[in-house]
Amino acid sequence: MSKTLSKDLDTIWSDVWNNLDSLEALKSISSDETMRWKLKYAPKGRHIEAGCGMGPYVFYFNKLGFDIKGLDISESTVKKNIDFSRELGLTDNLFMVGDVRNLNIESNSISYYISLGVIEHFAEGPMEALKEAYRVLRPGGIAYISTPNVLSLANTEEFIGSILLPNEIPKRFVRKILYALGIKKRKDNGWVERRWKLRTLKNFVSNAGFIVTESTNVGLKKTFEGAWRHSKKNWNKILLKIKPFLFPFLDKLEDSYFSKFGVNNIVMAIKPGKKMHCFFCDNLSLSSKSNLADFQVPVCNSCINDHDNFVLNYYKRGKRPFFSQRNYHKPKSKAKPTCSLCNVKVKDDFFIPNFGFSKKICNDCVRLDSNSLILRNKFLAYNNYR
Ligand SMILES: C[S@@+](CC[C@H](N)C(=O)[O-])C[C@H]1O[C@@H](n2cnc3c(N)ncnc32)[C@H](O)[C@@H]1O
Ligand SMILES: [Zn+2]
Ligand SMILES: [Zn+2]
Incomplete structure (x- = not known):
């Protein structure tokens, strides 16, 4: 090919x-x-x-x-x-x-x-x-x-879609036949x-x-x-x-x-x-x-x-x-607004709160080697509340 x-x-x-x-x-x-x-x-x-x-x-x-x-x-x-x-x-x-x-x-x-x-x-x-x-x-x-x-x-398209959207099945079927007969071009x-x-x-x-x-x-x-x-x-x-x-x-x-x-x-x-x-x-x-x-x-x-x-x-x-x-719901933010490691005040990051960790963490602490592996392996949070 x-x-x-x-x-x-x-x-x-x-x-x-x-x-x-x-x-x-x-x-x-x-x-x-x-x-x-x-x-x-x-x-x-x-x-x-x-x-x-x-x-x-x-x-x-x-x-x-x-x-x-x-x-x-x-x-x-x-x-x-x-x-x-x-x-x-x-x-x-x-x-x-x-x-x-x-x-x-x-x-x-x-x-x-x-x-x-x-x-x-x-x-x-x-x-x-x-x-x-x-x-x-x-x-x-x-x-x-x-x-x-x-x-x-x-x-x-093949599976979950076909179960949830059964009305799409005939359309897809017709399309396949048209391709097979060469009437419609991919x-x-x-x-x-x-x-x-x-x-x-x-x-x-x-x-x-x-x-x-x-x-x-x-x-x-x-x-x-x-x-x-x-x-x-x-x-x-x-x-x-x-x-x-x-x-x-x-x-x-x-x-x-x-x-x-x-x-x-x-x-x-x-x-x-x-x-x-x-x-x-x-x-x-x-x-x-x-x-x-x-x-x-x-x-x-x-x-x-x-x-x-x-x-x-x-x-x-x-x-x-x-x-x-x-976390499946938006977490209620009652946590103290300070870094859990060094206690300085932290502002929430603009795109991913707490850098995606379940602990409040500041810009400096997150970058330290001594914290990095522990945070990544033990404190990663998962949010799906969008
Ligand atoms: C499915 S997207 C994934 C984008 C990103 N990795 C993500 O997960 O958000 C595939 C990306 O690979 C890029 N891509 C495809 N072929 C490539 C190539 N030969 N060299 C470099 N990038 C390529 C595309 O431009 C596209 O942005
Ligand atoms: Zn800190
Ligand atoms: Zn080594």
């Missing part, structure tokens, strides 16, 4: 993001269930979000003190993001234009490569992008790759979106050279956030009413076998090397690859023996991110 052209990708995605408001895009991340995975695996060093769209995660990670840059093929979106960074008083080199299949980034320089819903959009398949990810990551560097799950019931604008099983994605990532140390499906609740939701106001109203009962139930299922049907595949993988950067202390030391058999991230021998490092436990193989608090 021929390769999806960069200029087609630029046109398609510039169209998608064109009318979206930057602040709205930012706010949407407070209800992102997978944040606990994204934050858990963030090491020190240079991060890149490859295919960042409106850049909500870039802004958020930047707020948390990480050295992150966003890259996207859509020139107009990158420009919009840069303008927005300036509005926020941030540096204007947070974003750059580029193609994830051919990055203008030196080899072995990146510690965290984040790719959310990008590599499934190439007619020629995901390998070129994954090999580039491998090239730019440093030994011990972490790749976080997420794509849609073929087993999700949120393939709305719009061919280079658009592809592959949906894989988790296992398939894992195989792609391993074939690029990575060691996959963790993988999961996440996002049962997202099943109910499909495109049909906005067009069907009545369904939306009902959904908002039943959310407080339905969502905690889905959370229970999320911790069981049924997570298999979540909307996302997530694969976490390490670029191996003779020496690797330790996730905890960042030192480049002779790796014992076997540590990766026990841990999801590279850990040096002295960090393994550091008995004060209780966070280490969260990174053992098979440990799922710890989810301390789930």
Whole structure:
């Protein structure tokens, strides 16, 4: 199959993001269930979000003190993001234009490569992008790759959509027949979106050279956030009413076998090397690859023996991110307006209260290494009251 052209990708995605408001895009991340995975695996060093769209995660990670840059093929979106960074008083080199299949980034320089819903959009398949990810990551560097799950019931048009919107079924059926008979032509604008099983994605990532140390499906609740939701106001109203009962139930299922049907595949993988950067202390030391058999991230021998490092436990193989608090209603803000760690007065952040944590925290405390891993693994809040 021929390769999806960069200029087609630029046109398609510039169209998608064109009318979206930057602040709205930012706010949407407070209800992102997978944040606990994204934050858990963030090491020190240079991060890149490859295919960042409106850049909500870039802004958020930047707020948390990480050295992150966003890259996207859509020139107009990158420009919009840069303008927005300036509005926020941030540096204007947070974003750059580029193609994830051919990055203008030196080899072995990146510690965290984040790719959310990008590599499934190439007619020629995901390998070129994954090999580039491998090239730019440093030994011990972490790749976080997420794509849609073929087993999700949120393939709305096909399933949940058909249950909730039965009147759409005949229309879709007729359309299919017209395509089959060649009476109606499919719009061919280079658009592809592959949906894989988790296992398939894992195989792609391993074939690029990575060691996959963790993988999961996440996002049962997202099943109910499909495109049909906005067009069907009545369904939306009902959904908002039943959310407080339905969502905690889905959370229970999320911790069981049924997570298999979540909307996302997530694969976490390490670029191996003779020496690797330790996730905890960042030192480049002779790796014992076997540590990766026990841990999801590279850990040096002295960090393994550091008995004060209780966070280490969260990174053992098979440990799922710890989810301390789930709020389904707008929290009543009775908390004291001071940082829970240093007691200085804090103003709520403009897009995500308390930086998304369940503790009040100030700009300085959130950036301290000594707090970061504990906050990310123990105090991440989840809000879904929109
Ligand atoms: C589904 S969106 C995800 C956006 C963002 N990661 C998020 O989760 O909010 C996919 C993004 O990948 C970008 N993209 C697609 N192909 C790309 C390529 N070859 N190089 C760089 N970016 C690409 C698109 O422009 C789009 O912004
Ligand atoms: Zn270490
Ligand atoms: Zn503080």
